[in-house]
Amino acid sequence: MHDLIADTLAAHVRVIQRLDRLTPQIERFAERAWACLRDGGRVFWMGNGGSAADSQHLAAELVGRFERERPGLASIALTTDSSILTSVSNDYGFDSVFTRQVEALCRPGDLLVGLSTSGNSANVLRALERAGELGVYRVGLTGGTGGRLGACCELCLVVPDASTARIQEAHILIGHILCDLLERRALAGEAPAGELGAD
Numbered sequence: 001m002h003d004l005i006a007d008t009l010a011a012h013v014r015v016i017q018r019l020d021r022l023t024p025q026i027e028r029f030a031e032r033a034w035a036c037l038r039d040g041g042r043v044f045w046m047g048n049g050g051s052a053a054d055s056q057h058l059a060a061e062l063v064g065r066f067e068r069e070r071p072g073l074a075s076i077a078l079t080t081d082s083s084i085l086t087s088v089s090n091d092y093g094f095d096s097v098f099t100r101q102v103e104a105l106c107r108p109g110d111l112l113v114g115l116s117t118s119g120n121s122a123n124v125l126r127a128l129e130r131a132g133e134l135g136v137y138r139v140g141l142t143g144g145t146g147g148r149l150g151a152c153c154e155l156c157l158v159v160p161d162a163s164t165a166r167i168q169e170a171h172i173l174i175g176h177i178l179c180d181l182l183e184r185r186a187l188a189g190e191a192p193a194g195e196l197g198a199d
């Protein structure tokens with residue numbers, strides 16, 4: 001058991017060390033997300049299983065706070081409303097569970113993040129395709145080969161590892177880096193549109 005724990009810890013560290021190659025893409029992600037929020041857009045998140053948990057975790061960091069006091073940032077996880085999730089799945093099928101919400105909620109200028117470790121979850125891919133038709137900027141977080149996700153996004157961050165768990169651990173680190181960068185921008189004085197006041 002001791003060796004298994006040591007192996008997992010070592011595998012985690014190896015993946016995290018390889019993430020520096022994604023620095024330009026993380027920077028671009030933060031620039032696009034900041035531009036979206038500053039101009040009154042919203043950052044949406046979606047994914048299945050552990051990636052659903054990551055989606056609501058990261059939306060909560062933006063609406064609430066990450067590490068510093070600052071105004072709330074507009075962010076919504078499409079994974080949280082059990083009535084929407086069950087009714088859309090029941091009436092239209094599980095592959096439509098995010099697409100229907102994208103059609104109802106997303107507007108041009110918004111940003112949608114799809115998290116899929118395989119890059120092949122049909123409900124995520126379908127929603128990203130629809131979001132593209134609606135003028136939404138699309139970011140994919142995936143790993144391994146990237147599956148089909150990259151073809152549905154303007155920006156795709158591929159964690160260089162094949163293990164679902166290691167990819168998820170890298171995704172939440174990337175998400176926390178994003179929250180930190182957005183929080184710093186929010187505190188630098190360039191307020192999001194919602195905080196600019198009535199005139």
Ligand SMILES: O=C(CO)[C@@H](O)[C@H](O)[C@H](O)[C@H](O)COP(=O)(O)O
Pocket residue numbers: 048049050051115116117118119120121164165168
């Ligand atoms: O958290 C885990 C595994 O660590 C699982 O719940 C995992 O997220 C689920 O199997 C997902 O359905 C996988 O979907 P995806 O990442 O391939 O899009």
Ligand SMILES: [Zn+2]
Pocket residue numbers: 050165168
């Ligand atoms: Zn997991």
